[in-house]
Amino acid sequence: MTAAPTLRAMPELPEVETVRRMLAAHVPGRRIASAAVSRHRLRTTPLGTLPKQLEGRAFAEPRRTGKFLFLDLDGGVTLLSHLGMSGRWLFAHAGEATLDPDMPHVHLKLDFGDGARLWYQDIRRFGMLRVVPLDRLANDPSVKLLGPDPLVEPPTAESLRASAKGSRVAVKTFLLDQRKLAGIGNIYASEILFRAAVDPRRAAGALTLAEWTRVAPEITTVLGDAVARMGTTFSTYRTIWNEPGQYGDQLLVYDRPGEPCRRCGAEVKRFVQGGRATFWCPSCQRGAGKGRKRAQS
DNA sequence: ATCCTATCCTGTAGGC
């Protein structure tokens, strides 16, 4: 018996949308009086120039595409933010002592003149933070390749089939491709395919229209339900109030290897695709027929 | 062009 490896929460679309909504309730109109950065850098981002780029600017309404946050500021720039694996935006009103001065891994501290504060914490430093002029955002290398956001443009069976045409990668891996759809990560990919009763090993380009017809609404439903519950927390993800998400109770297969399928009672299985864990019920997610094409990753 | 792997990073769990 091999024990299941420890899983880490990673912010996907619902978690990032939760953060966006909470920030939208508190930061628009607030002006950054001072900004301080840690001596560390994030994986892809030096932080040194951030204070000069941020100080004096006021937040507008934050936006989001997929897992990217666009924290728009006045003066025609945006603070482009990706939470990576462990990034958190943490907010405190004036006088609230919820932000511990000794909290580790805080890389950016924004102080508004009135005592309110907004901190960025990122334990593993896989996140991204950079100031980008708005007129160059669409050409930013991280942004320009993003596919449609499923909550903005709900995918249809036809759009998914067209997007996957010719692709030999496994449908699970396909759902994780941010160039095809922006926002699905490892947790919700498994959940979506389970609920759609589609074998995660099937080649994306070989899915039938009937299968895509089951997948498309589950993308919208799963992501929407997760947003309504403020996302899923295993360990690191938190809202701006440092609270965990509540979608974990709704998970049907993710992180349940060896446990009974909630639908049929068969054993939930775990395997690795493209270096990422996939969870599924081989009984509920049988292939569409014998001899159907499977992909390896 | 498409696909695949290694890389980064840290906390935690498991083994001994």
Place this chain on the structure above:
DNA sequence: TGCCTACAGGATAGGA
């Protein structure tokens, strides 16, 4: 008890 190692996963660069 405590040390050591393996492992989780976002995006991305570079190789096949």
